[in-house]
Amino acid sequence: MTTMTEASVREFKMPDVGEGLTEAEILKWYVQPGDTVTDGQVVCEVETAKAAVELPIPYNGVVRELRFPEGTTVDVGTAIITVDEGGGAAGAGGAAPAAESETPAETPAATPPAQETPKPEGRKPVLVGYGVAEASTKRRPRKGVPVQQAQVQTRAGAQQPEAAAAAAIQGELNGHTSPAGRPSPVGTPPSAGSATPAAGRPLAKPPVRKLAKDLGVDLATVTPSGPDGIITREDVYAASAPPAPEPVQTPVAAPAQAAAGVSHEGARETRIPIKGVRKATATAMIDSAFTAPHVTEFVTVDVTRTMKLVEELKQDKDLAGLRVNPLLLIAKALLVAIRRHPEVNASWDEENQEIVLKHYVNLGIAAATPRGLIVPNIKDAHTKTLPELAQSLGELVSTAREGKTSPAAMQGGTVTITNVGVFGVDTGTPLLNPGESAILAVGAIKLQPWVHKGKVKPRQVTTLALSFDHRLVDGELGSKVLADVAAILEQPKRLITWA
Structure with missing residues (x-):
């Protein structure tokens, strides 16, 4: 049997796929021991506290061992897969799955067969830490088992006839217990x-x-x-x-x-x-609720003109193929309000006792996914034109629904929009994302009776709610920002005059 050169075996460790993450759960393996992999090939999908991420391997070779099964949470920096860059022994079937190896160095490829033991027809499955039920090879004693006991186990396995082993296996498959005389995984029946x-x-x-x-x-x-x-x-x-x-x-x-x-x-x-995105969300919301003093203000606004503008923009050739909906104009209205009142776009630096004014707007959009609530953000949203903003919103939503949002896309947000109206909810009191100064909740847009030009008429109406950190934003500033957003949605021509 060809022995494997240990110098050719490379370990791929769980990377930090986001800033400051300490662990990730292995969701799915795309390769198995014996498979050939190339540099840059995706070998597994992991879920961090922020998102699900596919991991490419930086080596060429043959997979020797998967260190952890699917569903296992692994610390960053821990080896999760080994690859033989030589490829010979692993490709010849010398690699064994992690579940059949007690230690990385203790693989069948590196262990010579016992000369005095006849080779059985098949090998029983083994569990980590229990050894092989029928010893077809000499193995090093398992940790915690005396050398004499391990030797007795090997001899007992060697003395058992093949016919008796087959009968024992069949009996157990039929629901019977092991016959007397058959060695147990640790040498006693x-x-x-x-x-x-x-x-x-x-x-x-x-x-x-x-x-x-x-x-x-x-x-x-x-x-x-x-x-x-x-x-x-x-x-x-x-x-x-x-x-x-x-x-x-x-x-x-x-x-x-x-x-x-x-x-x-x-x-x-x-x-x-409780793990992954849901665990991170719970921790963040607790930190937010008990760290930043929240204040929420509400305003109900007639958005009939905005809804008409949305329908007109859907026919605009410059926006063809892009996602055009009320959220697009609400996002643009909030960006204009922030430009008029830049003090609202800030963060609180507790360590240095400073208020940090942001001269950029990374606009977060709360998205509900099967893994939980995530808030990716559009980087430098304040610099984007309406078509560029529409394209960014469309890509953000599609990526979130597919579960492919990267951790980087959820970092560095400054202000967030959450659209609870899509669930038929009128309004709410949203909690701030940690590190942000404000979050705008948009309620359902409904046809309601409204006084318009002195007469009661059916109009498209919605309720906006703005929560803000009262350490950074006082009542006057918060009210001005919310009033500006409402005024723009009532008269969308202000997107031109105020911008």
């Missing part, structure tokens, strides 16, 4: 119906352990049903289910359901892990 080896730790894969932890289930109390006495997801669900008056079969949770939260048919509760 397990008792019937028990998933606890001699070392005292139940057999379960990492995702099943995490599921048990989320449900509050002690794996030592769970009766295993999988091969080799392995505890499965269904076993954990069965152990967590409330007592029923009559025995019923516990349904198997679908993979998508298990990924979204811990639930199954008949359960009275669903538990969803």
Whole structure:
């Protein structure tokens, strides 16, 4: 067998895909051990506290090992995949998945076969930390197991006939316990119906352990049903289910359901892990609510003329193919109001005890996504023409819906717009994004009776709400900004006269 040169093996570590992030969850692997990869090829997708990001690998070679399974949260700087730049041994099948290796250096390719042990027809699956059920090769003793015990385990595996091993495997697949005399993963036969080896730790894969932890289930109390006495997801669900008056079969949770939260048919509760974007949003909102003193002001405005202008702009050839809607003109109105009152575009520097006036506007747009609320922003929005602003808004919304918003797109915002009107909501009291001075909430635009030119007529009406940091923005400044936005939406010609 060709041995692998360790000098040719490169480790790819979890990068910091955003400023100051400390961890990321592996959502999906696009490669497997033995696959050939090239420099710049995307090998996995990870989710940070800000967004989902695809990671390209900077090496050419053959994948030797995936260090972590999907669904694992990994610290930044930790190696997640190894690549053999030589490619020979891994390409010949020498690489083994991370789940079949106790340490990175302890792979079948680097371990010579035992001369006195006949080669079995197949190899049983192994779990991290439990060794191989039928020892076909000599292995180094597992950490924490005495050398004498490891040697007994190897000899016991070598003395077992192939026919007996096959019968034992078939018996376990049919739901029977291991026959007497068959060595357990640590060298002693397990008792019937028990998933606890001699070392005292139940057999379960990492995702099943995490599921048990989320449900509050002690794996030592769970009766295993999988091969080799392995505890499965269904076993954990069965152990967590409330007592029923009559025995019923516990349904198997679908993979998508298990990924979204811990639930199954008949359960009275669903538990969803707090992580990724949702966890970051919760932390940011707590910090915002209890750090910046919020003040919210409201105004109801007739936007009939703005809605007519939107319909006219949709027919303009200069805006052909672009997203033209009320949000476009609301964003432009807010940018004009900020230009007239630049003091509102600021931040509070607690450490240096300074107010930082921003001479640029990075306009945030709150977007609801399957992963939670995110707020990407349009960089230097104040410099953009109406067609450029429309193009930027369209790209921002499309990218957010696809889940491809980069962490960089969500950093450096100064003022935000949240459009709660798309949900049929009239208004709200939005919380500031940390580090920003103001956020404008736009309510639903509805046909309502309105006094227009001395007569009650049906008009298009909406309610605006402006929340601001009262350390930076006093009532007068906040009122002027909100009044300007309302005045522009009532008379959109002011976009020309005031700009």
